[in-house]
């Protein structure tokens with residue numbers, strides 16, 4: 001008899017896990033709370049992905065197709081886990097979706113509920129939602145995905161754009177001490193895309209540290225070498241309104257200029273990633289642990305990063321911390337292997 | 348006191364160390380100095396940074412360096428540039444408090460009667476005198492161009508014909524220019540007790556001995572009333 005495995009969350013991690021398991025002949029139940037699969041990249045219409053600027057459709061579209069065309073995967077959209085309990089070595093869950101409630105028994109479970117974007121309105125110094133031309137990376141990602149690179153206030157091309165890193169990350173005031181890992185690379189990628197679209201636009205990146213780790217560094221170099229993106233070391237302290245419908249970024253250029261107040265046509269806040277409300281919700285429902293950063297806790301961050309602290313429940317993707325799509329997919333595969341082994345042993 | 352080319356007083360290395368140790372021993376120090384990302388957000392929000400070569404980021408960095416010479420370098424002019432507005436503490440992602448560190452260093456400077464402290468506190472002698480004599484901090488007759496240049500070009504006009512201008516204020520005033528409001532002797536006596544307990548008189552004695560004598564005479568007078 002085939003194994004039954006529950007995958008919660010239909011983003012890159014969950015989709016890949018579901019497909020791998022289905023290929024092994026497992027009966028997979030894939031539960032997604034949204035009306036579509038694809039996770040955050042789909043929700044915010046990412047168009048081109050770092051590091052190689054390939055169309056997001058190549059990756060996300062492929063994963064969705066793979067899951068949708070596989071008959072071993074039972075797909076639940078607009079769905080959630082209504083109740084969950086252990087049943088010996090197995091698990092019993094009630095899945096509620098638009099088609100009603102279903103109770104099922106599973107041999108193992110993969111949680112891939114992902115992340116939420118930090119809401120920059122929570123940090124008042126950035127004046128997000130106060131000025132139309134102050135947006136964040138997910139807004140810009142969506143705008144660019146829709147082919148729109150212009151200023152929200154008047155629809156005109158921006159003369160200059162400031163990109164501010166580490167918004168909602170590495171900051172005890174907002175409660176997130178960790179680095180969100182991808183926002184530096186996303187921002188450098190967006191700077192390049194902006195410059196490719198509007199070569200005349202001046203693009204500034206205000207940073208504390210540029211963390212384009214590993215090969216992502218190539219994009220950082222490209223931004224400077226080929227697009228003359230201005231990289232300024234200093235965190236912006238305040239955003240106020242300026243003359244001629246501009247917004248003024250005020251801060252310290254710690255290496256060159258000292259104090260600055262520069263009017264910009266557009267400001268992009270590189271808001272970070274958070275565990276979101278779904279992480280505590282999963283911890284609560286499934287009886288697994290949260291870590292001190294608000295993400296789901298790995299049994300051992302080095303030895304068994306795909307295991308939760310409960311046998312038979314596995315973790316994949318951004319639900320355990322900020323990461324790139326490649327990492328999320330990798331973890332989906334690894335968690336699928338762990339979940340398969342557990343199911344095989346106990347079914 | 349001798350000064351180097353940066354206007355920093357020249358003292359022995361042992362003395363610099365002693366001052367740094369005194370700062371670190373302050374019960375607030377550990378809370379105010381944590382780590383530092385060198386991000387400059389404190390300095391970006393710091394009002395005096397726009398006008399002077401002064402930066403709360405450097406205050407934190409100097410402390411983190413553990414180099415007593417760097418900390419000593421701030422003891423003269425530097426620490427007095429701060430407005431004590433604590434914007435830095437409000438926005439530092441590390442929850443440092445550079446303005447608080449400045450307060451600790453200033454207190455050392457005042458306690459030890461350093462020249463810079465004496466110089467900076469000189470204009471406040473009028474305020475202290477007013478406070479001990481009348482329980483008022485500021486009264487109209489103290490508004491003089493020499494003392495309030497930061498009030499801008501109209502200070503000259505503002506300081507003329509004070510009795511007449513007072514009369515023009517459409518609300519009850521005492522119709523005098525040396526007082527803003529009347530303070531009861533009981534309140535004054537309580538104020539002196541607070542000053543005594545908090546060590547304010549002792550500080551005045553160190554920073555300005557002649558002012559201290561005048562103030563003590565006033566205090567004795569009021570207390571014997």
Ligand SMILES: Cc1cc2nc3c(=O)[nH]c(=O)nc-3n(C[C@H](O)[C@H](O)[C@H](O)COP(=O)(O)OP(=O)(O)OC[C@H]3O[C@@H](n4cnc5c(N)ncnc54)[C@H](O)[C@@H]3O)c2cc1C
Pocket residue numbers: 008009010011012013014031032033034037038039040041046048049050051079080081112113114115116117137138141182186272273278281316317318319323324325326328
């Ligand atoms: C602006 C931005 C741009 C980025 N660009 C790139 C890029 O170019 N290249 C790259 O490699 N990475 C990029 N990333 C990172 C990428 O978004 C993540 O690595 C990836 O989305 C993580 O996938 P995931 O499946 O773990 O989580 P998610 O994408 O968050 O998917 C989680 C899914 O779980 C669902 N879910 C949540 N809670 C529940 C629940 N209770 N019940 C059921 N379902 C639930 C969600 O609806 C969602 O569909 C970017 C990130 C940001 C912020």
Ligand code: SF4
Pocket residue numbers: 165166167169170178179180181182183184185209210211270272
């Ligand atoms: S990846 Fe870059 S922008 Fe994002 S939190 Fe880390 S250092 Fe800041």
Ligand code: SF4
Pocket residue numbers: 389392393394395396402403428429430431432433434435436445446447449
């Ligand atoms: S407290 Fe001092 S150092 Fe801090 S912001 Fe205000 S003036 Fe600057």
Ligand code: SF4
Pocket residue numbers: 382383384385386387388389390403404407438439440441442443445
């Ligand atoms: S804001 Fe805090 S962390 Fe940043 S430079 Fe100032 S003291 Fe250092």
